[in-house]
Amino acid sequence: MALLPYRLPSNVERMKKMDEHTIENESTEKQYNVAMVDRAMKILDYLLKSESTAGISQLAKYLDLPKANVFRIISTLEKWGIVERDPLFENEYRLGKSLIIYGQKAKKDITLLSVAKPVLKKIAQDIGETTNIGVLHENQIVILHSEHGEASILVSILPPTCALHNSSLGKVYLASMSDADITNYFAQTTLESQTVNTITSYDDFSKHRAQICTDGYSLEIEEWEYGLSCVAVPVKDSTGQLLAALSVSGPSTRMELKNFHKIIDRLKQGADEIRDRLSSEQS
Numbered sequence: 001m002a003l004l005p006y007r008l009p010s011n012v013e014r015m016k017k018m019d020e021h022t023i024e025n026e027s028t029e030k031q032y033n034v035a036m037v038d039r040a041m042k043i044l045d046y047l048l049k050s051e052s053t054a055g056i057s058q059l060a061k062y063l064d065l066p067k068a069n070v071f072r073i074i075s076t077l078e079k080w081g082i083v084e085r086d087p088l089f090e091n092e093y094r095l096g097k098s099l100i101i102y103g104q105k106a107k108k109d110i111t112l113l114s115v116a117k118p119v120l121k122k123i124a125q126d127i128g129e130t131t132n133i134g135v136l137h138e139n140q141i142v143i144l145h146s147e148h149g150e151a152s153i154l155v156s157i158l159p160p161t162c163a164l165h166n167s168s169l170g171k172v173y174l175a176s177m178s179d180a181d182i183t184n185y186f187a188q189t190t191l192e193s194q195t196v197n198t199i200t201s202y203d204d205f206s207k208h209r210a211q212i213c214t215d216g217y218s219l220e221i222e223e224w225e226y227g228l229s230c231v232a233v234p235v236k237d238s239t240g241q242l243l244a245a246l247s248v249s250g251p252s253t254r255m256e257l258k259n260f261h262k263i264i265d266r267l268k269q270g271a272d273e274i275r276d277r278l279s280s281e282q283s
Helices: 010-049 056-063 067-079 098-127 168-176 179-188 202-215 252-257 260-282
Strands: 083-085 092-095 130-136 141-147 218-221 228-236 242-251
Touching: 010 056, 010 067, 010 083, 010 092, 056 067, 067 083, 098 130, 098 141, 098 242, 098 260, 130 168, 141 168, 168 202, 168 218, 168 228, 168 242, 179 202, 228 252, 228 260, 242 252, 242 260, 252 260
Parallel strands: none
Antiparallel strands: 083 092, 130 141, 130 242, 218 228, 228 242
16 A cells, blocks of 8 residues: 655644745845845935935936835935935935034044054053953944953953943943933843952942042953953043043953053053044144
């Protein structure tokens, strides 16, 4: 007797088809979103190179898309201030003022990094430990650049991003915030204890905040990882605005032997040097 091929129960088949349909829909949605971003960038590029404003019909012809599609993209860009209507020709569009803010921020970060790199390298050579510079981005620190010191197995390598509560770079920024912002950070952020020394509450941090603001430096002693310590100072511009945080990180025993206060003094010299160089470039 011939064996009949095994068939999955009908409910299992339906579930399998539903899963395949869901995956297909998710893939299609991702492709659609990527295409929309690509079209939005083409619109911005067109407006950048155009000597005048452009209307929906003109952009639709350029993109070879229906005007309704272009209108939806333009409306979203307008909502974020990336494009704006020409005050004289209501249905004509030009690049928006939000791009000026984005451009200024990008220019500032690029200038900051180009000025800071040689300073970080010199500090790393002088102290023999890893030197880092980081900036605040969405409640975390982004490491813009690191310079390594001594060639040793015990070298501190920071991740590309750091939390505010368990890093010396982060605590510099956290200490500069208002009481309300600090309270919100500890209340709304899920904070993990990396070690027994990690600060995870507003009350614990408030004990350190006054010292950071008064002395101008932040210490992190084995709060992120056992055996590693870090010290950071603020980098400010000529008006006193906080631009970044500068740190030295390394094995706790070596940092203690090299004297934390000497490291702090060298970091403060470096922060002043970055401030002065930025000021001279912008004048």
